[in-house]
Structures are given as C-alpha cells and as structure tokens.
Amino acid sequence: MILNLAVFLCTLTAMEGIGYLAHRYIMHGWGWFLHRSHHEPHLGALETNDVYLLALALIALALVALGRAGHAPLQWVGAGVAAFGVIYVIVHDGIVHRHWPFRPRPRNRYLKRLYRAHMLHHALKGRDNNVSFGFLYAPPLRRLKQQLRARQRG
Ligand SMILES: [Zn+2]
Numbered sequence: 276m277i278l279n280l281a282v283f284l285c286t287l288t289a290m291e292g293i294g295y296l297a298h299r300y301i302m303h304g305w306g307w308f309l310h311r312s313h314h315e316p317h318l319g320a321l322e323t324n325d326v327y328l329l330a331l332a333l334i335a336l337a338l339v340a341l342g343r344a345g346h347a348p349l350q351w352v353g354a355g356v357a358a359f360g361v362i363y364v365i366v367h368d369g370i371v372h373r374h375w376p377f378r379p380r381p382r383n384r385y386l387k388r389l390y391r392a393h394m395l396h397h398a399l400k401g402r403d404n405n406v407s408f409g410f411l412y413a414p415p416l417r418r419l420k421q422q423l424r425a426r427q428r429g
C-alpha cells in the first residue's frame with residue numbers, strides 16, 4: 276500500500292514536469308494548431324485545446340487497464356496521471372480561467388500566485404517566446420516578469 280501511494284505521488288509530481296515540457300515544446304510547438312484556441316478569445320465551455328485533456332484521460336485509462344491486466348504498479352501511475360488531470364481542470368479551467376458557470380476565486384497565496392503566473396502566460400498572444408508554462412507550480416512572479424520583459428524586447 277505504501278509503495279502504491281509512493282508511485283501515485285511520484286507520478287503526480289512528475290506530471291507537472293511532463294506537463295511543463297508538453298506545454299512548452301508540443302502545445303507551443305507542432306501541437307499549436309490545437310492549443311491555439313486556448314490563446315484566443317473564449318467562446319464557450321469547450322475549445323479545441325481540450326483534445327489534450329482527452330488524450331491525458333485516455334493515457335490514464337490505458338495505464339490503469341495495463342496495471343489491472345497484471346503489470347502491477349501501472350494502475351497507480353494511471354491514477355497519478357488522472358489526478359493531475361482532475362487538479363488541472365479544477366485549477367486551470369475553474370479557478371484561473373473561470374470557464375464554469377460558478378466562479379471559484381483564488382483565495383490562498385498558492386492559488387493567487389498560480390493565477391498571476393498563468394495570466395503572464397496569456398499576456399503574450401503568439402506561439403513563440405512565451406513564459407510560464409507550468410500548471411501547478413509557478414516560479415516567483417518577479418522572475419517570470421523579468422523573463423516576460425526579456426521576451427518582449429527580443
Ligand atoms: Zn499556452
């Protein structure tokens with residue numbers, strides 16, 4: 276049980292790193308045609324960018340299925356991936372972008388910092404030279420703002 280919990284928590288943590296890399300190099304790279312919808316004025320509850328969320332859900336399901344089929348700890352890897360997806364939806368879609376009918380507000384310091392950091396990501400419109408690609412961890416805002424100014428100059 277302890278081992279399973281460790282696998283779950285490690286996956287959840289690793290997913291922030293994987294998410295950062297995917298956002299920076301895939302979503303703002305060759306996958307921009309899907310992610311672009313997220314950087315344009317918002318029309319409804321769904322956007323093309325949600326394809327990434329769907330892909331994440333399928334990966335999580337596949338991992339859980341493999342784990343149950345005998346490759347033991349994989350279901351906990353899948354659970355970690357799924358948990359990241361759920362937290363991402365609540366924090367990013369719900370609290371940061373307020374895509375939902377009810378609008379939870381970022382109240383504590385951690386959520387406020389995530390909110391401001393992600394707003395800096397949306398301060399630049401295009402695909403290239405953006406900053407702040409993380410989802411659930413944000414570096415100090417001072418550093419992000421420095422990066423942003425450097426990108427705007429460049
Ligand atoms: Zn982006």
Ligand SMILES: [Zn+2]
Pocket residue numbers: 313367372393397
């Ligand atoms: Zn966003």
